[in-house]
Amino acid sequence: MFFELTDPVTGRAFSDEKIRDELLAFLFAGHDTTATTLAYSLWQLGRNREMQERVAREAAAIGDRLLRASDIGDLPYTVQIVHESLRMCPPAATAARMAMRDVEVDGYRIPAGTNTIVGTYALHHDPSLWDEPEKFDPDRFAPGQSVDRSRWQYLPFGGGPRTCIGDHFAMLEAILGLASVVRKLEVESLHDDFPVKTPFTLVAAGPVPARVGTRAVAA
Numbered sequence: 210m211f212f213e214l215t216d217p218v219t220g221r222a223f224s225d226e227k228i229r230d231e232l233l234a235f236l237f238a239g240h241d242t243t244a245t246t247l248a249y250s251l252w253q254l255g256r257n258r259e260m261q262e263r264v265a266r267e268a269a270a271i272g273d274r275l276l277r278a279s280d281i282g283d284l285p286y287t288v289q290i291v292h293e294s295l296r297m298c299p300p301a302a303t304a305a306r307m308a309m310r311d312v313e314v315d316g317y318r319i320p321a322g323t324n325t326i327v328g329t330y331a332l333h334h335d336p337s338l339w340d341e342p343e344k345f346d347p348d349r350f351a352p353g354q355s356v357d358r359s360r361w362q363y364l365p366f367g368g369g370p371r372t373c374i375g376d377h378f379a380m381l382e383a384i385l386g387l388a389s390v391v392r393k394l395e396v397e398s399l400h401d402d403f404p405v406k407t408p409f410t411l412v413a414a415g416p417v418p419a420r421v422g423t424r425a426v427a428a
């Protein structure tokens with residue numbers, strides 16, 4: 210695909226270096242992040258069976274065909290599951306910024322040029338911002354529930370001019386992937402814990418065992 214693309218302004222083909230950089234972006238920014246989101250969502254559904262049934266029902270209602278982007282509107286509960294998974298287990302646990310001018314945050318002076326880290330994981334688990342932050346509760350993202358929430362309280366894809374460029378693609382992939390799996394398979398999580406580590410992005414620290422079977426009737 211990249212080999213056929215040309216720059217709309219100059220008409221030039223992509224250089225090998227440019228193609229390499231794009232592929233690296235997909236591999237490093239796009240692969241593990243989405244994989245962790247799917248794995249964590251499945252683990253949660255594997256221990257919250259009623260939620261899993263609800264996802265299975267809305268996916269089955271679409272019919273027995275490949276799910277596509279236009280189905281997202283018919284998968285509202287699956288969307289809530291993915292949002293709550295991204296809150297509890299944000300694959301990008303931190304975001305980095307350099308202060309472009311002197312600023313004061315919460316009484317602390319930050320001089321221009323300072324490198325800062327935003328603790329996204331901590332923000333998503335802060336009990337002063339979320340009721341029962343350690344509880345997996347997709348209803349936090351039910352229609353209307355996010356209206357009074359600050360834009361800066363939930364940042365799985367970051368924010369501002371350098372926000373994630375793959376956020377829509379990632380949501381699409383995670384929602385359709387999750388619905389496709391749960392429509393066909395029943396998942397039972399065998400462990401109560403989802404251990405994580407952060408070699409770069411946040412990933413599962415080891416295998417997350419589950420018992421998986423064919424879903425008899427996706428009613």
Ligand code: HEM
Pocket residue numbers: 234235238239240242243246299300301303304305364365366367368369370371372373374375376378379380
């Ligand atoms: C669930 C999946 C994903 C999550 C949670 C995620 C999260 C993030 C976050 C938090 C940032 C930093 C934003 C900021 O500093 O404000 C970021 C940047 C980025 N992401 Fe994603 N991402 C995901 C999937 C993807 C995918 C699928 C792609 C590419 C296809 C992608 C490409 C990028 C790129 C290129 C940047 C750097 C943007 C820039 O610096 O201008 N991401 N992502």
